[in-house]
Amino acid sequence: MSNITVCARFRPLNSKEKLNGDADSVCIRCIDSETFVFKDDKDEELAFSFDRVFYEESKQDDVYQFIALPIVRDAVNAINGTIITYGQTGAGKTYSMEGPGILECDEQKQGLLPRVVKGLFDSLSPSDEEVTFSIKLSMVP
Numbered sequence: 001m002s003n004i005t006v007c008a009r010f011r012p013l014n015s016k017e018k019l020n021g022d023a024d025s026v027c028i029r030c031i032d033s034e035t036f037v038f039k040d041d042k043d044e045e046l047a048f049s050f051d052r053v054f055y056e057e058s059k060q061d062d063v064y065q066f067i068a069l070p071i072v073r074d075a076v077n078a079i080n081g082t083i084i085t086y087g088q089t090g091a092g093k094t095y096s097m098e099g100p101g102i103l104e105c106d107e108q109k110q111g112l113l114p115r116v117v118k119g120l121f122d123s124l125s126p127s128d129e130e131v132t133f134s135i136k137l138s139m140v141p
């Protein structure tokens with residue numbers, strides 16, 4: 001795998017979209033876990049491939065395991081990593097990064113941020129007394 005991993009994630013339709021009948025106009029068709037087909041307004045189909053495509057039913061933990069866990073493991077060995085979400089408003093960036101609520105939410109729905117913090121502390125080996133870990137956290141709102 002290259003140094004940069006690029007994934008696509010589709011969120012489920014919300015209740016308003018379902019009421020509007022938007023399910024009929026979904027223009028994405030799954031091919032496999034790396035490729036989807038996008039049907040444009042001229043009904044032309046274009047295939048797009050990524051390192052991984054997370055479809056509507058994907059779990060927060062699937063996203064963590066694939067994207068963030070390798071970065072957490074590297075971070076413990078002093079290798080920098082960055083996770084960036086990109087997409088239009090309402091696409092699910094905050095949900096993927098934080099979950100439905102950063103302070104309280106169902107554990108299964110926790111996003112990358114709380115999982116990374118937990119993963120980081122879980123990865124530190126307390127048995128090796130020769131090694132000192134220093135963790136600094138900064139956030140850009």
Ligand SMILES: Nc1ncnc2c1ncn2[C@@H]1O[C@H](COP(=O)(O)OP(=O)(O)OP(=O)(O)O)[C@@H](O)[C@H]1O
Nearest residue numbers: 010011012087088089090091092093094095096100
């Ligand atoms: N994978 C998902 N499963 C269930 N609900 C989701 C998912 N992704 C997003 N949502 C819901 O969709 C709505 C919009 O998501 P979110 O706020 O994360 O979008 P955003 O990309 O951060 O938007 P903005 O750029 O406007 O801040 C929220 O109500 C969120 O809970």
